[in-house]
Amino acid sequence: MPRRNWMNAARNTDGEPDSAPPPVILVVEDEVLVRSIVAAYLRECGFDVIEASSADEAIRVLQAEVRVDIVFSDVNMPGSMDGFGLAQWVRRERPWLRVILTSGAARTAKAAGDLCESGPVLAKPYDHAELERHIRNLLAR
Numbered sequence: 001m002p003r004r005n006w007m008n009a010a011r012n013t014d015g016e017p018d019s020a021p022p023p024v025i026l027v028v029e030d031e032v033l034v035r036s037i038v039a040a041y042l043r044e045c046g047f048d049v050i051e052a053s054s055a056d057e058a059i060r061v062l063q064a065e066v067r068v069d070i071v072f073s074d075v076n077m078p079g080s081m082d083g084f085g086l087a088q089w090v091r092r093e094r095p096w097l098r099v100i101l102t103s104g105a106a107r108t109a110k111a112a113g114d115l116c117e118s119g120p121v122l123a124k125p126y127d128h129a130e131l132e133r134h135i136r137n138l139l140a141r
Contacts, residue, residue: 024048028058028073054079055086075103
């Protein structure tokens with residue numbers, strides 16, 4: 001079951017809550033330790049994070065009409081589809097939603113770049129700060 005972190009609203013410099021809710025990142029990763037670490041990091045960066053352990057679970061989240069701003073998914077996952085299939089589903093069903101794919105295989109990473117309008121995929125191991133910059137750049141577009 002996906003976990004949702006309902007964070008307190010971000011605060012402006014006067015200590016008052018900002019009116020805009022924090023961006024929501026759907027992290028899709030079958031390795032629980034990897035998923036937990038990246039999700040915790042993104043929460044520390046001020047994002048709301050929903051976690052899914054497979055593309056199938058991620059699609060259930062997206063079909064539930066939960067607000068998601070960016071999908072960050074591993075390419076290689078068990079289940080009925082991998083990260084490529086998830087990215088294709090998102091392009092077809094939620095074309096406004098941005099996708100970032102990650103993979104430990106260089107060849108896979110290059111192929112994934114063709115599915116992501118944001119350019120090449122992040123190769124594993126990726127630097128968490130690089131991931132944050134990539135997400136913020138996408139959100140600024």
